[in-house]
Amino acid sequence: MSAENAALNAPSKGISPKQLFIGPWTIAVFTWRESIRKKTMVGFLILSLLVIFGATVMTSMMQQDTVGSAAAAGPLETQTKLIKDICVSAISIFGALITIFISASVVPSEIENKVIYTVLSKPVRRLQYLIGKFVGVQLTVLLNLVLMGGLFFIALWAREGMPPTLLLWAMLLMFFEFLILSAFTFAISCTSSSSVLPTIAGLFIYITGNLTEYLKDVSVRAEHGTSMEQLVGQLAQILYNILPNLQNFSLKNDIVQGMVNDPPPFEIIPNLIVYSLIFSAIGFCLSYVIFLRKEL
Amino acid sequence: MSTVIHTENLTKTYESAFGGQDVHALKSMSFEVQSGEIFGYLGPNGSGKTTTIKMLLGLIFPTSGKIRILGSEDITSNHIRMNIGYLPEGAYYPDFLRGEEILKYYGQLYGLSGADLRNRIDAVIDLVGMSHARKRLMRGYSKGMRQRIGLAQALISDPKILILDEPTTGLDPIARKEIRDILARLRDEGKTLMISSHELMEVELISNRISIIYEGDMKVHGTIDELLVDREVVVEVTDLDEPGAKQLEERGLTLEDAISGRARVRVPEGMDVYNAIEICRSAGARIGSIAPRRETLEELFVRVVGGASRAKAEKAA
Ligand SMILES: Nc1ncnc2c1ncn2[C@@H]1O[C@H](COP(=O)(O)OP(=O)(O)O)[C@@H](O)[C@H]1O
Ligand SMILES: [Mg+2]
Numbered sequence: 001m002s003a004e005n006a007a008l009n010a011p012s013k014g015i016s017p018k019q020l021f022i023g024p025w026t027i028a029v030f031t032w033r034e035s036i037r038k039k040t041m042v043g044f045l046i047l048s049l050l051v052i053f054g055a056t057v058m059t060s061m062m063q064q065d066t067v068g069s070a071a072a073a074g075p076l077e078t079q080t081k082l083i084k085d086i087c088v089s090a091i092s093i094f095g096a097l098i099t100i101f102i103s104a105s106v107v108p109s110e111i112e113n114k115v116i117y118t119v120l121s122k123p124v125r126r127l128q129y130l131i132g133k134f135v136g137v138q139l140t141v142l143l144n145l146v147l148m149g150g151l152f153f154i155a156l157w158a159r160e161g162m163p164p165t166l167l168l169w170a171m172l173l174m175f176f177e178f179l180i181l182s183a184f185t186f187a188i189s190c191t192s193s194s195s196v197l198p199t200i201a202g203l204f205i206y207i208t209g210n211l212t213e214y215l216k217d218v219s220v221r222a223e224h225g226t227s228m229e230q231l232v233g234q235l236a237q238i239l240y241n242i243l244p245n246l247q248n249f250s251l252k253n254d255i256v257q258g259m260v261n262d263p264p265p266f267e268i269i270p271n272l273i274v275y276s277l278i279f280s281a282i283g284f285c286l287s288y289v290i291f292l293r294k295e296l
Numbered sequence: 297m298s299t300v301i302h303t304e305n306l307t308k309t310y311e312s313a314f315g316g317q318d319v320h321a322l323k324s325m326s327f328e329v330q331s332g333e334i335f336g337y338l339g340p341n342g343s344g345k346t347t348t349i350k351m352l353l354g355l356i357f358p359t360s361g362k363i364r365i366l367g368s369e370d371i372t373s374n375h376i377r378m379n380i381g382y383l384p385e386g387a388y389y390p391d392f393l394r395g396e397e398i399l400k401y402y403g404q405l406y407g408l409s410g411a412d413l414r415n416r417i418d419a420v421i422d423l424v425g426m427s428h429a430r431k432r433l434m435r436g437y438s439k440g441m442r443q444r445i446g447l448a449q450a451l452i453s454d455p456k457i458l459i460l461d462e463p464t465t466g467l468d469p470i471a472r473k474e475i476r477d478i479l480a481r482l483r484d485e486g487k488t489l490m491i492s493s494h495e496l497m498e499v500e501l502i503s504n505r506i507s508i509i510y511e512g513d514m515k516v517h518g519t520i521d522e523l524l525v526d527r528e529v530v531v532e533v534t535d536l537d538e539p540g541a542k543q544l545e546e547r548g549l550t551l552e553d554a555i556s557g558r559a560r561v562r563v564p565e566g567m568d569v570y571n572a573i574e575i576c577r578s579a580g581a582r583i584g585s586i587a588p589r590r591e592t593l594e595e596l597f598v599r600v601v602g603g604a605s606r607a608k609a610e611k612a613a
Pocket of ligand 1: 310319320321339340341342343344345346347348
């Protein structure tokens with residue numbers, strides 16, 4: 001009798017501990033393979049790679065053309081700053097767009113095409129399914145960051161003549177920033193059977209999460225205003241308190257202003273990582289609560 | 297014979313979100329599926345078939361009522377899941393994979409791996425007749441091929457029970473016949489099948505027992521032999537002319553498929569067959585054959601569902 005027949009006839013209702021992890025991992029790998037083929041994601045990735053490529057390689061070529069008229073091209077240092085600014089912004093924005101898009105669509109798209117029925121009717125718990133999907137999203141986000149960051153890393157190294165180690169730290173923090181963004185977008189996507197609403201919500205989280213300092217400013221200034229202004233101020237205060245501060249995760253200024261191999265601000269990195277893990281855990285738990293009794 | 301699936305007063309009401317009308321998709325449904333049979337779960341679109349099946353699989357939750365599968369009420373336990381194969385209605389399978397890759401994915405979800413997994417994939421691909429296309433991308437598959445892969449994924453764990461939601465809907469006649477043959481073979485291997493359909497011919501050909509549901513209510517329940525009684529006798533006649541045909545109809549017989557002198561004459565219940573033959577003769581027709589005629593499932597269906605919808609219309613009026 002083969003092993004699977006033995007498993008079928010086994011009276012036990014449990015499942016081996018190994019299977020507890022294999023199920024989610026199988027789903028994660030499948031999700032990853034499917035996600036990296038999504039046209040929207042590939043489109044964003046190609047766009048960002050083009051921006052990085054254009055900003056670094058093209059400007060180097062332009063420099064060679066304009067040798068002798070340095071004034072026209074601007075001082076080399078200013079130009080490097082501009083390139084770093086453009087590329088880090090591109091990675092951050094396109095990375096966020098990809099994160100939002102994938103996080104918002106992995107579950108709703110499976111509901112739409114009914115693949116989810118075939119998966120959840122197998123010995124796969126809803127929690128295992130969610131873990132698999134979520135990990136699959138993170139694998140996709142990671143791959144994108146590696147590709148975009150990798151290209152810029154090489155280009156910057158070639159240009160500056162030294163390994164831009166600070167960029168690696170920036171990418172690490174960006175990953176943890178996207179983890180928060182992903183967890184909440186994912187949770188919202190579990191309420192829906194279409195990815196439109198969760199995508200909009202994800203964009204909202206990303207934009208306001210990057211503007212929390214501004215929200216604080218609004219609430220402080222509104223304290224002595226009219227009642228209408230106070231209401232807006234209170235709303236801003238509430239948003240400030242519940243929204244994660246994503247701006248903290250950005251090392252863009254350090255990269256643009258400093259040397260590419262400066263040490264990162266080591267003292268805040270562990271805090272940021274813990275902060276990210278806590279927020280993403282909350283987001284993921286939220287998705288589980290929503291999904292556990294969801295009618296499919 | 298033992299009961300494999302048992303439902304008791306299973307009820308599902310979809311609550312509307314914005315104060316609209318609730319949908320009573322299923323009203324106190326009770327039925328049993330016996331081991332080793334093909335159970336046809338029939339009803340027109342919107343009658344509650346998919347709703348029932350989704351509850352059996354724990355994808356949606358009953359408003360009230362009980363479900364027992366293989367004697368257990370814990371229908372989402374892994375033990376039960378290992379023993380149910382499910383083909384959803386109109387599912388799509390990721391088309392960037394090859395036929396065998398998608399089966400590998402589903403097999404892994406059952407915890408299969410290594411040689412066991414490979415053997416099961418070979419077995420189910422062979423069973424559904426897809427060996428020739430197993431290495432092709434799903435993208436290039438026809439509808440019938442996709443459905444066969446869908447059937448294969450339902451079979452990958454070698455389950456005792458198969459629940460198939462409209463397995464032949466939307467397929468061409470040849471693909472249907474192929475699916476039907478596979479299903480009959482599965483029954484012969486001892487599997488229990490529950491098949492939902494609104495296409496009756498399909499199910500009539502292979503089912504042992506059927507239920508007809510309509511608007512969430514069970515209308516008819518029984519074996520095909522019990523339900524489809526021999527209700528009438530049909531006399532095939534030739535050389536029947538216009539006045540003759542008229543004469544037959546005047547005397548209470550019904551003509552079917554009358555073409556160039558040939559016709560089938562239905563003898564209504566209650567009329568003596570000899571009497572009918574005499575009428576045909578006197579009308580100048582020649583008797584070809586005389587045979588009892590069984591009602592088709594389609595006629596039963598129309599009788600049952602048509603009656604129900606007429607009653608509803610009268611109540612509304
Ligand atoms: N998620 C849902 N929300 C509200 N109504 C639904 C939902 N799913 C199905 N229905 C309604 O329930 C009834 C039964 O549907 P269904 O079980 O899909 O029928 P069938 O499979 O027999 O065609 C239909 O009136 C359908 O419109
Ligand atoms: Mg249906």
